[in-house]
Amino acid sequence: MARGNKEESIRIALFSMEIGIDHKMPTYGGGLGILAGDILRSCADMRVPIVAVTLAINKGSLFQRLDDEGNQIELPADWRIDDFTTLMAPKVSVPIEDRVVKIQAWKYLMTGIGGYQVPVYFLDTNLFENSTSDREITYYLYGGDERYRLLQEIVLGIGGVRMLNALGYTNIRKHHLNEGHSALVTLELIKKIKEDNPEYKHEQIIESVRKKCIFTTHTPVQAGHDRFPAQLAKSLLRGFGNGEIDEICHGNELNMTLLALEYSEYINGVAKKHGEISRNMFPGYPIDSITNGVHHVFWTSEPFRKLYDTCIGGWRKDPFDLRYVVSIPKEEIILAHAEAKKRLIDLVNARHGIGMDYDTFTLGFARRVAMYKRADLIFSNPDRLVNIAKNTGPIQIILAGKAHPSDIEGKELIKTIFGDIKRLKDDIKVVFLENYDMELAKLIIPGVDVWLNTPKRPLEASGTSGMKASLNGVPSLSILDGWWLEGCIEGVTGWAIGSVATDQSDDSKDAEDLYDKLERVILPMFYSNGGAWAQIMRYTIAFNSSFFNSHRMVQQYLLNAYFP
Numbered sequence: 405m406a407r408g409n410k411e412e413s414i415r416i417a418l419f420s421m422e423i424g425i426d427h428k429m430p431t432y433g434g435g436l437g438i439l440a441g442d443i444l445r446s447c448a449d450m451r452v453p454i455v456a457v458t459l460a461i462n463k464g465s466l467f468q469r470l471d472d473e474g475n476q477i478e479l480p481a482d483w484r485i486d487d488f489t490t491l492m493a494p495k496v497s498v499p500i501e502d503r504v505v506k507i508q509a510w511k512y513l514m515t516g517i518g519g520y521q522v523p524v525y526f527l528d529t530n531l532f533e534n535s536t537s538d539r540e541i542t543y544y545l546y547g548g549d550e551r552y553r554l555l556q557e558i559v560l561g562i563g564g565v566r567m568l569n570a571l572g573y574t575n576i577r578k579h580h581l582n583e584g585h586s587a588l589v590t591l592e593l594i595k596k597i598k599e600d601n602p603e604y605k606h607e608q609i610i611e612s613v614r615k616k617c618i619f620t621t622h623t624p625v626q627a628g629h630d631r632f633p634a635q636l637a638k639s640l641l642r643g644f645g646n647g648e649i650d651e652i653c654h655g656n657e658l659n660m661t662l663l664a665l666e667y668s669e670y671i672n673g674v675a676k677k678h679g680e681i682s683r684n685m686f687p688g689y690p691i692d693s694i695t696n697g698v699h700h701v702f703w704t705s706e707p708f709r710k711l712y713d714t715c716i717g718g719w720r721k722d723p724f725d726l727r728y729v730v731s732i733p734k735e736e737i738i739l740a741h742a743e744a745k746k747r748l749i750d751l752v753n754a755r756h757g758i759g760m761d762y763d764t765f766t767l768g769f770a771r772r773v774a775m776y777k778r779a780d781l782i783f784s785n786p787d788r789l790v791n792i793a794k795n796t797g798p799i800q801i802i803l804a805g806k807a808h809p810s811d812i813e814g815k816e817l818i819k820t821i822f823g824d825i826k827r828l829k830d831d832i833k834v835v836f837l838e839n840y841d842m843e844l845a846k847l848i849i850p851g852v853d854v855w856l857n858t859p860k861r862p863l864e865a866s867g868t869s870g871m872k873a874s875l876n877g878v879p880s881l882s883i884l885d886g887w888w889l890e891g892c893i894e895g896v897t898g899w900a901i902g903s904v905a906t907d908q909s910d911d912s913k914d915a916e917d918l919y920d921k922l923e924r925v926i927l928p929m930f931y932s933n934g935g936a937w938a939q940i941m942r943y944t945i946a947f948n949s950s951f952f953n954s955h956r957m958v959q960q961y962l963l964n965a966y967f968p
């Protein structure tokens with residue numbers, strides 16, 4: 405493959421600030437990185453010629469402990485990159501201020517179902533040649549101030565292009581910028597195109613770079629788009645010509661999203677609705693959408709893997725076959741879910757000793773604790789919740805999620821939820837599990853009866869954990885935003901909270917609707933109509949998993965972006 409080999413075949417290069425490969429490699433924070441991991445898992449299975457570049461995150465993303473009050477205690481994740489990857493020989497450097505920063509790369513090979521391997525390179529500035537502070541550039545995920553962040557993005561974008569070249573990947577067909585963090589790829593491409601074609605005019609340069617870039621935007625929240633003062637960019641990147649920096653800045657700022665939009669031929673949002681919102685946010689750019697998906701084998705629990713292996717043999721290779729789950733007997737689906745649920749309940753009881761039971765209706769909610777996700781909506785009217793549990797049927801609730809270390813509000817929210825948990829404890833058992841990561845997600849999501857999602861509209865670009873739930877026969881109860889606008893067939897694949905009639909969410913209306921659904925529809929069916937319940941589980945898999953998987957997503961990237 406790529407060892408300075410001139411015959412190197414054509415490749416797609418994916419650039420992502422985070423990639424979730426394995427929970428033991430804490431270089432990811434949440435949905436964005438895990439999605440990148442799923443893209444690569446599918447590419448490996450489907451033999452898509454892709455190579456990925458990300459940062460080493462030497463100190464790991466945070467390990468979360470929670471004390472009795474719900475204070476988040478942040479411990480460094482304990483990991484060594486050389487336990488998982490191999491150090492490559494080439495080193496490259498990027499000019500920063502008046503010095504050069506050296507970068508090395510660690511290679512991880514992701515192996516697909518048929519043995520095809522996709523290389524992932526972790527860029528690392530932790531070298532003796534660098535000063536102490538430069539060595540720390542790749543230590544923390546989304547850590548530090550804006551200067552630190554821009555340094556990381558210089559390493560990822562500019563360092564990433566240089567490293568691929570040094571590793572012998574000289575035939576990159578498209579650079580896929582997964583979110584704006586890697587938009588400085590374009591600066592390096594501009595520089596190269598100018599060197600190779602000194603006669604090119606501005607328009608020709610833009611055209612040439614565009615042919616080489618694809619951009620996926622992931623957030624409809626303005627604050628989620630990286631922006632830096634142009635002065636800071638000019639100061640850090642003074643090794644580039646001022647003319648070049650002017651070309652990538654807009655007025656007084658370097659806006660990574662605008663930069664990626666300007667220099668990409670193909671641009672997409674991550675769900676239909678998110679595409680529409682992005683077109684409104686950035687008028688004039690041809691923004692398409694490719695709805696996210698999750699890797700079907702990776703996110704299916706053991707009991708369901710066994711069931712699918714027995715009943716729909718081809719599903720591992722071809723997840724479209726999950727459609728044929730409609731013909732699996734309901735009893736088999738009920739049994740597989742009971743096994744997944746038992747594993748979760750046993751874990752909860754072992755850790756928290758609160759005696760949750762296997763037969764009680766169990767609601768799950770786990771994701772990054774960000775305010776717009778409203779993890780506490782379910783507790784907004786505790787009396788009503790208790791009444792429902794008393795009069796309609798018992799409820800137990802399992803929660804998890806980390807707040808970003810600098811997210812004060814998010815940390816307060818966890819404490820508020822701990823207060824709610826204490827107040828409810830005589831009537832409803834609720835636990836908040838520590839350190840939500842990919843491993844815990846694989847236990848919680850398949851083990852609950854209903855997967856809850858209550859974001860403030862229209863802020864959920866896509867959401868992916870509900871897709872993981874559907875693979876395991878777990879229906880969603882969710883706000884109609886992101887992927888759920890496409891995946892919800894009311895009373896068939898799950899249930900909606902609220903409507904799409906208004907643009908903005910109303911917390912109290914959404915909460916009332918959530919309680920109404922639980923009281924009038926979901927709990928009565930769960931406790932007295934097992935047949936109807938199993939039918940929903942079956943449709944959830946057949947309709948949603950056969951579509952919201954990363955094999956389908958990668959096929960759409962191939963068709964529309966990688967090899968149009």
Ligand SMILES: *Cc1c(COP(=O)(O)O)cnc(C)c1O
Binds near residue numbers: 434
């Ligand atoms: C899937 C996953 C996420 C993303 O879930 P959303 O529903 O998209 O917020 C975040 N963290 C972990 C550990 C996950 O497995």
